[in-house]
Amino acid sequence: xxxxxxxxxxxxxxxxxxxxxxxxxxxxxxxxxxxxxxxxxxxxxxxxxxxxxxxxxxxxxxxxxxxxxxxxxxxxxxxxxxxxxxxxxxxxxxxxxxxxxxxxxxxxxxxxxxxxxxxxxxxxxxxxxxxxxxxxxxxxxxxxxxxxxxxxxxxxxxxxxxxxxxxxxxxxxxxxxxxxxxxxxxxxxxxxxxxxxxxxxxxxxxxxxxxxxxxxxxxxxxxxxxxxxxxxxxxxxxxxxxxxxxxxxxxxx
Amino acid sequence: xxxxxxxxxxxxxxxxxxxxxxxxxxxxxxxxxxxxxxxxxxxxxxxxxxxxxxxxxxxxxxxxxxxxxxxxxxxxxxxxxxxxxxxxxxxxxxxxxxxxxxxxxxxxxxxxxxxxxxxxxxxxxxxxxxxxxxxxxxxxxxxxxxxxxxxxxxxxxxxxxxxxxxxxxxxxxxxxxxxxxxxxxxxxxxxxxxxxxxxxxxxxxxxxxxxxxxxxxxxxxxxxxxxxxxxxxxxxxxxxxxxxxxxxxxxxxxxxxxxxxxxxxxxxxxxxxxxxxxxxxxxxxxxxxxxxxxxxxxxxxxxxxxxxxxxxxxxxxxxxxxxxxxxxxxxxxxxxxxxxxxxx
Amino acid sequence: xxxxxxxxxxxxxxxxxxxxxxxxxxxxxxxxxxxxxxxxxxxxxxxxxxxxxxxxxxxxxxxxxxxxxxxxxxxxxxxxxxxxxxxxxxxxxxxxxxxxxxxxxxxxxxxxxxxxxxxxxxxxxxxxxxxxxxxxxxxxxxxxxxxxxxxxxxxxxxxxxxxxxxxxxxxxxxxxxxxxxxxxxxxxxxxxxxxxxxxxxxxxxxxxxxxxxxxxxxxxxxxxxxxxxxxxxxxxxxxxxxxxxxxxxxxxxxxxxxxxxxxxxxxxxxxxxxxxxxxxxxxxxxxxxxxxxxxxxxxxx
Numbered sequence: 001x002x003x004x005x006x007x008x009x010x011x012x013x014x015x016x017x018x019x020x021x022x023x024x025x026x027x028x029x030x031x032x033x034x035x036x037x038x039x040x041x042x043x044x045x046x047x048x049x050x051x052x053x054x055x056x057x058x059x060x061x062x063x064x065x066x067x068x069x070x071x072x073x074x075x076x077x078x079x080x081x082x083x084x085x086x087x088x089x090x091x092x093x094x095x096x097x098x099x100x101x102x103x104x105x106x107x108x109x110x111x112x113x114x115x116x117x118x119x120x121x122x123x124x125x126x127x128x129x130x131x132x133x134x135x136x137x138x139x140x141x142x143x144x145x146x147x148x149x150x151x152x153x154x155x156x157x158x159x160x161x162x163x164x165x166x167x168x169x170x171x172x173x174x175x176x177x178x179x180x181x182x183x184x185x186x187x188x189x190x191x192x193x194x195x196x197x198x199x200x201x202x203x204x205x206x207x208x209x210x211x212x213x214x215x216x217x218x219x220x221x222x223x224x225x226x227x228x229x230x231x232x233x234x235x236x237x238x239x240x241x242x243x244x245x246x247x248x249x250x251x252x253x
Numbered sequence: 254x255x256x257x258x259x260x261x262x263x264x265x266x267x268x269x270x271x272x273x274x275x276x277x278x279x280x281x282x283x284x285x286x287x288x289x290x291x292x293x294x295x296x297x298x299x300x301x302x303x304x305x306x307x308x309x310x311x312x313x314x315x316x317x318x319x320x321x322x323x324x325x326x327x328x329x330x331x332x333x334x335x336x337x338x339x340x341x342x343x344x345x346x347x348x349x350x351x352x353x354x355x356x357x358x359x360x361x362x363x364x365x366x367x368x369x370x371x372x373x374x375x376x377x378x379x380x381x382x383x384x385x386x387x388x389x390x391x392x393x394x395x396x397x398x399x400x401x402x403x404x405x406x407x408x409x410x411x412x413x414x415x416x417x418x419x420x421x422x423x424x425x426x427x428x429x430x431x432x433x434x435x436x437x438x439x440x441x442x443x444x445x446x447x448x449x450x451x452x453x454x455x456x457x458x459x460x461x462x463x464x465x466x467x468x469x470x471x472x473x474x475x476x477x478x479x480x481x482x483x484x485x486x487x488x489x490x491x492x493x494x495x496x497x498x499x500x501x502x503x504x505x506x507x508x509x510x511x512x513x514x515x516x517x518x519x520x521x522x523x524x525x526x527x528x529x530x531x532x533x534x535x536x537x538x539x540x541x542x543x544x545x546x547x548x549x550x551x552x553x554x555x556x557x558x559x560x561x562x563x564x565x566x567x568x569x570x571x572x573x574x575x576x577x578x579x580x581x582x583x584x585x586x587x588x589x590x591x592x593x594x595x596x597x
Numbered sequence: 598x599x600x601x602x603x604x605x606x607x608x609x610x611x612x613x614x615x616x617x618x619x620x621x622x623x624x625x626x627x628x629x630x631x632x633x634x635x636x637x638x639x640x641x642x643x644x645x646x647x648x649x650x651x652x653x654x655x656x657x658x659x660x661x662x663x664x665x666x667x668x669x670x671x672x673x674x675x676x677x678x679x680x681x682x683x684x685x686x687x688x689x690x691x692x693x694x695x696x697x698x699x700x701x702x703x704x705x706x707x708x709x710x711x712x713x714x715x716x717x718x719x720x721x722x723x724x725x726x727x728x729x730x731x732x733x734x735x736x737x738x739x740x741x742x743x744x745x746x747x748x749x750x751x752x753x754x755x756x757x758x759x760x761x762x763x764x765x766x767x768x769x770x771x772x773x774x775x776x777x778x779x780x781x782x783x784x785x786x787x788x789x790x791x792x793x794x795x796x797x798x799x800x801x802x803x804x805x806x807x808x809x810x811x812x813x814x815x816x817x818x819x820x821x822x823x824x825x826x827x828x829x830x831x832x833x834x835x836x837x838x839x840x841x842x843x844x845x846x847x848x849x850x851x852x853x854x855x856x857x858x859x860x861x862x863x864x865x866x867x868x869x870x871x872x873x874x875x876x877x878x879x880x881x882x883x884x885x886x887x888x889x890x891x892x893x894x895x896x897x898x
Contacts, residue, residue, distance in 0.1 A: 056787055058713050078293075084286045084790035094781040098804050108789035111799055114285050124285070159785070166789060167284040286790070299794035300710060306702025307711065307720045310768060313761055314723050317730065320741040375636025383633060392637070399644050401882045403822025405849045406871045409856045410647050413654075413864070455643050462640070486626035516731025518825040519849075523857060543733045543825070550737070551829040566737045570730060577729030 003069030003169045003200060004029040005050060010064035012042075012049055014057065019045045023064070023226045025219055032192060032201040034215035034232065036208055038252065042224040043204045044091075047172050050202065051086040052079040068170060084112065087163035087199075091175040093155035095147030095162070102142040104158055105129060108166040124165055132161035133191055153184025160191065171195065173203040177210065189214050208248060212236055220244045321567040327560035336564060342529040342545075344553075349561035351568070353529040357446070357539035358569075361521060362514035364450030364535065369458050370507055374496075376458075377465035382491050393466070400459035408523035411452040416443035416524060419451070424536060438534040447535040448524040453517055457510035464509060468502025468587045469495050505583025512576040516569065518543040542569045648875075655872030658865040664873075668835055668851075671860065678870045680837045684752070684846035688831055689821055691756030691841065696763035697813055703764070704771025704809075709797050721772075727765040735761050736826035744830060752838070752845035755831030759823065763816040770812025774805040811885050818881040822874060824849035848874050 005027040012020040020042050027033040035043040048054040049062045066073040095104045105125045129135040134157040177185040192214045219229040228244045239245045339350020420443030427437040472495050480494035526538020542565050553559040662677050669676030711717025739758035778801050786796040832844040855867035
């Protein structure tokens with residue numbers, strides 16, 4: 001079962017420039033929450049603060065409280081431990097270029113010191129590929145096909161499989177479909193729809209239709225602030241804030 | 254269920270579950286990594302080891318300076334600044350003056366530049382602006398191959414092929430037609446300053462040429478187009494549109510070539526004649542700083558002798574460092590920090 | 598609308614098409630073109646000559662004996678440079694053992710940990726400075742570090758000298774290659790909770806490996822032909838030597854000694870040795886060029 005993400009008073013900086021201002025929100029367990037907003041509004045930064053990827057940038061800082069389930073992400077665990085519980089799928093598919101499909105999926109486990117016999121690993125890889133709807137397309141030459149030789153949509157599903165293999169409780173997706181064609185996008189959205197039964201999903205998207213299709217809750221970001229956060233139906237039909245209304249009706253962004 | 258018809262955004266919100274079941278119903282399993290321990294020390298150890306490797310680069314430089322200064326102490330205390338102005342190199346009397354070597358190094362290097370620069374720039378111009386594309390690859394490969402030939406092989410070729418040519422053809426010709434400059438007097442041994450200059454020129458050519466090509470390449474095409482549009486011939490376009498813009502970088506390349514020539518040892522040692530005397534004629538044998546170290550170091554008897562040689566090494570070190578630093582500054586200012594592959 | 602003019606597309610302008618271009622300018626243009634071509638030919642000539650003579654003079658003296666025997670005493674015909682080839686291999690092996698790990702480590706530091714910092718810039722600058730130090734000076738330093746302490750010449754001293762020369766080159770090329778690996782690849786690993794050291798080794802370095810190896814081979818080829826730093830470190834040896842603490846023969850040293858000797862027989866052997874040396878180096882450099890041009894940068898597209 002997934003766990004909830006509770007964020008309180010999160011602030012983030014790039015050097016001296018503040019990128020996030022006092023964000024407070026909760027992403028419910030086993031639901032999909034979407035974050036929308038114009039380019040540069042801080043949604044990606046926010047998501048990267050959840051799994052502490054923000055700190056990997058030199059001179060970047062974050063302050064505030066982030067809790068994944070019961071665990072305090074910043075003070076209660078190390079960054080690497082945290083990231084093993086929080087999976088991430090990036091905007092541009094990034095399979096490891098020197099590894100086969102099989103090794104890519106197994107990478108999260110192998111590189112983290114998880115040792116197992118072949119059969120166990122085979123089983124984990126097969127499960128993960130099935131759960132990301134890629135199994136049928138690659139099952140014939142798992143170990144020979146290089147991760148980088150797949151199509152864009154397949155690569156992204158490979159990245160999802162790779163993220164799922166370590167059995168995270170939360171999956172963060174940073175504009176996962178923006179580099180993909182509509183058919184692949186559709187497949188991944190269907191996938192998200194099913195994944196949320198067992199995982200908590202937080203998805204950043206600049207495509208409002210996508211948010212409407214997959215997420216129960218939506219948050220609207222603007223210039224580093226969370227303007228409005230509510231059920232998706234409410235945000236897109238009767239938003240409370242005028243800025244939200246302007247954005248969804250296409251007046252800017 | 255389907256969304257009520259009019260809404261603000263016009264976006265259809267369909268949260269129905271009528272979707273293809275792509276993934277078999279999945280239950281999450283407990284994470285296989287739940288038991289993994291997470292120690293800080295491997296990261297810290299790794300970072301420390303890498304840091305130590307980086308520090309060793311600095312330590313190497315410090316060691317070089319330290320050892321050179323330490324071992325030249327004796328000579329410095331004995332002769333002071335007169336070391337660099339004295340002309341007398343006398344191991345028997347234990348009296349050392351390094352001026353002949355400084356002279357030899359400077360003259361051979363300058364001669365090399367005089368010969369190499371026009372050729373290198375000419376080759377670079379040819380390769381960048383005039384050469385048919387299919388020929389460019391192989392030709393530039395060959396030019397770079399020149400850079401890969403070891404110094405001792407240049408020396409070998411110089412002794413047996415270049416020197417006889419100089420002795421039998423070039424030097425008599427020079428003496429006949431250019432003797433009035435008093436630079437080409439004396440018996441044509443073949444071996445001597447001229448030979449050293451020529452072989453050095455061949456050796457530094459690839460460096461100057463490759464950097465010149467690099468900085469010419471970086472000149473934006475609108476500079477070329479602009480000049481052509483004014484009705485210039487190709488040569489004028491090259492001169493005004495490209496070379497003038499690449500000037501700083503080319504000078505940098507030339508200085509880098511100078512740096513190479515100053516430190517070049519084996520080929521020079523094999524043809525310069527190894528006589529510690531200052532002579533005006535380019536036909537005369539000479540001696541360079543690197544050559545005297547190469548020839549006499551392993552047989553130097555006596556601490557003062559060795560120390561004098563080390564002091565020459567120290568001087569060579571400082572001169573080449575300054576020259577190279579200056580060269581790099583000039584080249585970087587043009588290519589904006591991309592390290593030009595003038596090393597290989 | 599003209600497309601961007603690549604450097605090679607400059608078309609020689611015929612005076613018939615541009616009647617305003619004076620004769621003098623046209624002549625200058627043609628003369629300069631001719632001079633550039635002449636320069637190119639003049640540069641190619643020694644290259645062809647050197648390789649040509651190497652093959653011509655060297656090939657006759659390369660025999661099985663040459664590759665397997667040690668030098669004979671002065672005046673006697675025959676003998677070979679086998680011990681010099683072996684000695685070079687030993688010294689280069691030692692130099693690589695010392696220089697390659699340190700160089701790669703320094704390169705890793707510069708690329709992964711030293712990006713914005715002060716230390717990184719200093720190390721980068723010093724690396725470039727070290728690349729310009731004359732090899733004879735490095736020989737002096739190795740002499741005082743090793744030979745003076747041990748009170749005798751040795752292969753170890755030679756190895757140290759060559760290692761010092763390899764390190765700056767390998768450092769810079771390793772850094773360059775690691776920086777070519779896109780950040781997304783590293784982030785993918787971090788996102789999975791992989792620690793930084795593991796990511797750097799198993800992902801970043803592994804992706805950049807072909808390029809890094811290229812850099813190592815380039816440094817290797819460069820020091821393989823070096824003579825000056827070995828003159829008073831390894832010093833040379835007439836016989837076989839496998840002891841790191843003894844003076845050792847090396848191919849470039851032997852070539853030098855034979856070339857400046859007065860004996861014709863030795864001159865012939867010098868050419869043969871030079872041919873062997875240059876073949877080894879050209880093979881290494883060409884292999885590198887081939888690997889780089891095939892885009893073999895570890896698939897970091």
